[in-house]
Amino acid sequence: MALFFCIFALRISVLSFWKYSDMETAIYTAAQLMERIQQVGFLPLMGVGIDGFSADEMVDDDCRYVILPDGGWDWPMWKWKEQIIAEGNCAYGKFFAGKAGFVSHEWWPDFCNYRRSKSAEPAEGSVEEAILFTLREQGSMITRKLRAACGFTGPKMRGRFDGYVTRLQMDCRIVTGDFVYPHDKHGKAYGWGWSLLTTPEQLYGRDACQPGRSAEASYGRMMSHLRRTLPTATEQQLARLLR
DSSP: OHHHHHHHHHHHHHHHHHHHHHTTSOBOSHHHHHHHHHHHSEEESSOOSSTTOSHHHHBOGGGSOEEOTTSOEEOHHHHHHHHHHHHTSEEEEEEETTEEEEEETTTHHHHHHHHHHTSOOOOTTSHHHHHHHHHHHHSOEEHHHHHHHTTOOSTTHHHHHHHHHHHHHHTTSOEEEEEEOOBOTTSOBOSSOEEEEEOHHHHHOGGGGOOSSOHHHHHHHHHHHHHHHOTTSOHHHHHHHHO
């Protein structure tokens, strides 16, 4: 029996080391980034305080943001997110301290379950309720049109409205389903793209947001997974990632 537990502990230790060391391998393609998201389960797009734990820090230097000689820009990693979202294996939104990132579909039910338990349903007559009602009615909308539909058309309204949308994403009530780009007179897409917002129920189905366990159980499962995946991170850092 003692030998069994020694072997089991060694297996877990090797698995954890493999996961962590594998994250140090630079990423060159969207497919590799998709694989990494499935491996780690939760991956911020940019840094959130855990050294090396973001898509931007994991990709090769050639895949990061660069200003071109003609004044334009190129950022392969930024463009990959559309392909990754279209693949349908992860959720994308402002999930980590108000910053964008990915959550794999394997872990989304627990993540959604826990996050929603930390905040009440939007109150009747609130701005948040109006936003969700509009999205449910329309299916999906880019932020600019959603803002107008909710009556936020006056001066200095954009920042206030974006704050509401960010909080709803942090609560896992809104996700990005795609990106929409303006086109020039030659039909070529340009710019950073607009998030096409929707609800996770509409995009993934209601069952995908209900893991069938308590919020505390979901939190425990996620923390156990992150401890194995990020053995050098502190408990406080892991808790902040899920908070």
